[in-house]
Structures are given as structure tokens and as C-alpha cells.
Amino acid sequence: MKIGVCVHFANIESIPEKFRVLKEQGFDNCQLISWTTTLWTDENAAKIKEYQAEYGVEISAFWCGWEGPAVWNFYEGQETLGLVPVEYRETRIKNLCDGADFAKKLGIENVVTHMGFIPENPNDPQFVPFCEAVKRVADHLKKNDQWLLFETGQETPVTMLRCFEVAGADNLGVNLDTANVILYGRANPVDSLEVFGKYVRNLHAKDGKYPVNGHDLGEETAIGQGKVDFYGVIKGLHELGYNGYITIEREIEGEQQAKDIVAAKNYLAEIIKEVTGKDAE
8 A cells, every 4th residue: 555645736836845845754646636727737737747757756646626615514515515516516517627637637547526415315306417417527537547536525425325326437436535424424434435445546544533513524633633443444445455545634734734744654554564464655
């Protein structure tokens, strides 16, 4: 298994320094996260490829954002996140297809996003139209030989699985965010593997706690300080034959973020060796 880290692509000028720090911390791979559609140009793709070659960095996935509002709670989130809100759906379908085309220029196979609070009731009048929107994006990525990965969080594992079945695309997968299923109160990440484990193609190694009220998500924490059983997750993935990327995500900034990321790398490497008998790559 390969341990990596998230790199945010907010402007092209910052990428060399971010790759330098990534290497200094002992990583050689990352997920590239971008919410700014105007950055997805041929020129920027060429520059990023140059920086990859210079610093020896592999990009395991492109995390693709979309335009419009995004409120990360249980109330406004229902109306603003992903492809679920009808008023933003067409724009965001285009955003995801454009982001995938940018990722294709970088040679990236996995495109990740949050799909929103997918209706849990399959009889909800918006469930099938949502799945049809997912299929449209997946079909576009199929032409690029790419996979569309749902980042876990707003939906239950069964709801995600049902969406995969109804959409009927064979290039749908999961970016398991180990904390999000907890932060949203949706599942336990170890148990969730029994539902969608075979679809996992990348993951965010993140920790956190369950919600304590009905409005706000639970609290994200440093890895090892929350409710995620990382031994159980890695053991479960190993039993499923997963030997891919484990991408550390720590959603704070500054010096403490850097310390937590390095500590997480060491923490996860020990578990990987214990579970697999091999050193993390």
C-alpha cells in the first residue's frame, strides 16, 4: 500500500513548493484537489507534469470540485452539495466533465468528488434523475478511460451502492474517507467495507468523531485521536485485495497540520506493516 497526502491546487505558482514539502515529509504521491475551474487549462496541465517530473511526485487521483454554494452541515448541505440540487446539476455535470478532461491531460485515471445528500428513499422523485446525472458524467469519463469515484460522507453505504446499481455504469468507484462516514453519522468505516469494499479505489485517511447534534458534522481530529479503527480498515482492505493508495487528509492549516501529517504517516506505516507484513511504499 502506498501512503500519500492531499495537495490543494489553488494556483499554479504554489505547486512547486507544495511538491517540495511533500517530498521533504517522505511522500511520493498525492491526490490533487481543485475547486477552481479556470485553472484547468492546457498550460497548467503541462506545468504540473513538469513539476511532477522534477520532484518525482505521482498523482493518484484528481479531486474535482464544482461551482456554486457548498455548506457542510446537515441543513443547508442538503440544498447545496454535489449533483443532488437540481438548480446546480447541469453546471456541475459540466464541471466534473471538464475536470476529468484536465485530469486526463495529466494521465490521471481516478476522478473524485462529493455527490451530495443522495436520497435514501429509492422512491424519492429525485433519486432516478440524480442517478441519470451520475451516468452522464460516468459515460464522459469512460471515453477518457477514467473512473468516477464517490467520496463517502453525505450518503449511507447502502444508498451509494443502490446508486451504482441504478446508474449502471461500470466505471463507478469509491474514495473511502474513513472519517466522513463517522462525521456525517452514516456508518462505521470498517463495516462499510462489507457493503462497498469491492469498489474502493482510493481513500482519505482521516479521523474524527460522531455528530453531537442534528445540525453540524462531527469534529475532525488528528489520526489516532478519533473514532476510526485504522487497523480494522487496513485489515479489511487487505483482505479484499486492495493494495493501492492511502491518502492522508488533515483539514487544518499551518504548522500543526504538517506535524499531524508526518505523525499520521508513521502511524499508518506501522499498521500496514503489521497487517500485510510489508513496508508501506
